[in-house]
Amino acid sequence: MTDLNDLYQEVILDHNRCPRNFHAIADATHRAEGYNPLCGDRLTLYMKVDGDVIADVAFEGAGCAISKASASMMTDALKGRSVSEARALFDRFHRMVTMPPDRAVEDLGKLSSLAGVRDFPVRIKCASLAWHTFKAALEHEQRTSTE
Amino acid sequence: MGIAGSERAGPHAGTADASGSPASFDVQRIRADFPILARTVRGKPLVYLDNAATTQKPQAVLDALTGYYTGLNANVHRGVHELSERATEAFDAGRERVQAFFNAAHSREIVFTRNATESINLVAYAFAKPRLKPGDEVLISAMEHHSNIVPWQLVCEATGATLRVAPIDDRGELILEAFDRLLGPRTRIVAITHMSNALGTVNPVAEIVRLAHGRGVPVLLDGSQAAYHMRVDVQALGCDFYAATGHKLYGPTGIGVLYGKTQHFEAMPPFLGGGDMISSVTFERSTWNALPFKFEAGTPHIAGAIGLHAALDYLDSVGRDAVAEHERQLLEYGTEVLSSVPGVRLIGTARHKASILSFVMDGVHPHDIGTIVDREGVAIRTGHHCAQPVMERFGVAATARASLAMYNTREEIDVLGRALHRVREVFGS
Known part of the structure; x- marks a missing residue:
């Protein structure tokens, strides 16, 4: 069985305590709201897309450590990427958190620290909320939900 | 009646434990x-x-459920055969047990539902909705469970009535003076929880009923949480309706209870239509069965009523x-x-x-x-x-x-x- 420390790794606790890119973007080109009705996690994602590049991305909201840390790490990971690279990263992240716990995961840098949620099935939605919200923002959907 | 309540462990007599609980409590x-x-x-x-969220079930309840399905299973109220008669007796005995538990005056004042949510919906749709006109008011409190908010929102939307909400203070107590002020000439029903599931607050429900009745307003109490923690006497409280659910009373899921005063139940139209709730049916017109069956369409949760009987016996034996x-x-x-x-x-x-x-x-x-x-x-x-x-x-x-x-x-x-x-x-x- 996975130890709690695998879920709450130091890097996750750090991003929870001091989330990166935790603010609104006044001149965002894309914006979406994410909501997890199970635990009440809410976040608003802001993006500034310049041509094909995600020039800036940030978020606001309240949620559990997993959802907040995941949102924080995601913004770090997406900034400066092309839209198509970002979409590919969404797919890779999604594959990682939904893969059976006994399978080895691809190295996604800091994002790999969230692979521990696979042992806590109800928490997978916490880790993926920000990413689904990012995708909704790209598609110009106003709201997304993990339900 | 045989299977549901008679053979179970006696009172849990014992000496005082280390926690200093009452001497009879082990x-x-x-x-x-x-x-x-x-x-x-x-x-x-x-x-x-x-x-x-839900309580665990004592062996007596599990035995009652198994006993029904292994020795007694038959539909109720329509067979002339032995099993159906016995099952009907056991089902009816369950209702009488609930009546005694809540000290209702008659067993016809106890309707079986699926859960407290359905009990509240029954009152919202069959009692309140036909009486509500635009501008009328339904009064609830700020500490209600969604099940005592949403049904009222739905009937208010359908009728043009307004939902009013009595506030609570920082301790989570109902502000009784504000509640009293909100009881107005247009208030048609008060629906309030006996005990909050999110805060633990126990409301002064006898006082609430007194205030509401003083203005001629009927009161529904949501007893989902209160019923398994304290004695509930619906006649002493004087409430018009009391909703409870079996699975929090150490009984099975899927069986709920609605207590209602006879005069209200008599005056209300049915909630759901179907078998068992009719007296006669023709394509021109149907007539309704007597209380409480008017409100119990279709095959009821027979095992649930029998299991709930065992649960209430258990609770009272402790x-x-x-x-x-x-x-x-x-x-x-x-x-x-x-x-x-x-x-x-x-x-x-x-x-x-x-x-x-x-x-x-x-x-x-x-x-x-x-x-x-x-x-x-x-x-x-x-x-x-x-x-x-x-x-x-x-x-x-x-x-x-x-x-x-x-x-x-x-x-x-x-x-x-x-x-x-x-x-x-x-x-x-």
Whole structure:
């Protein structure tokens, strides 16, 4: 069985305590709201897309450590990427958190620290909320939900 | 009636235990009656503190369910054969047991439903809706469960009536003066909880009924939480309707109860149509069965009524006053233990409360608390507890909630306390 420390790794606790890119973007080109009705996690994602590049991305909201840390790490990971690279990263992240716990995961840098949620099935939605919200923002959907 | 209630363990006599519970109350003997409490979770003994969501079932209830299905299964109210007659007797005896439990005047005043939610919906649709006109008002409180909000919103929307909400204070107590002021000439019904599932507050329901009746307004009480923690006497309370659910009364899921005064039930149209609720049917017109069957369309939850009978017998064999006293002492102890954990703040500190410890912890989301204590075998609820307006009132997105029942012990509270210290360790603060 996975130890709690695998879920709450130091890097996750750090991003929870001091989330990166935790603010609104006044001149965002894309914006979406994410909501997890199970635990009440809410976040608003802001993006500034310049041509094909995600020039800036940030978020606001309240949620559990997993959802907040995941949102924080995601913004770090997406900034400066092309839209198509970002979409590919969404797919890779999604594959990682939904893969059976006994399978080895691809190295996604800091994002790999969230692979521990696979042992806590109800928490997978916490880790993926920000990413689904990012995708909704790209598609110009106003709201997304993990339900 | 034979199977449902007659043969079960006698009263749980014993000497006073270390916790100082009443002399007649032996928590270890009670625990032995609940098979699930012997299991482990994540390699640790189960510490079940999610009783406000549902309680565990004693062996007597499991035996009653099995007994019905193995020895008595038949449909009720329509067979002339032996099994159907016996099943009907057992089902009817279940209703009489519920009547006695809530001290209703007649068994026709007890309607079986699926749960308290359906009981409330029955009153909203069959009692309130036909009476509501545009501008009329339905009065609820700010501490209601969604099940005592949404049905009223729906009938208000359909009729043009307005939903009014009596406020609560920072302790989580109903502000009675404000409630009294909101009772207006257009108030057609008051629907309020006997005990809050999110805060533990026990409302002064006798006083609420007195105030409402003073203005000629009928009152529905949501007894989902109160019914398994304290004695409920619907005649003494004088309420018009009382909703409860079997699965929190140590009984099966899928069986609920609605108490209603005969005069109201007589005057109301049916809620659902179908078999069993009619007296005669032609394509031109149907006539309704007598009370309470008018409100029980289709084959009822026969096993549920029989299981609930066994559950109420069990609860009374332990003694409701003894249960209330045991839980009062546990709540006091739990309040102490939680208050000693750094950064923990209780949400819901009403002077009159029961069995609910709702709390938040500085810098840690309740969902993370839930996951970490689960690893210690402790089951608590985290989230908004189907009471989002309560969360908003206290400015939190969610709380963690430990809720107590008759079989919980001080040692289990200690396990929760240690698990919360573990949460602090993990979050390094």
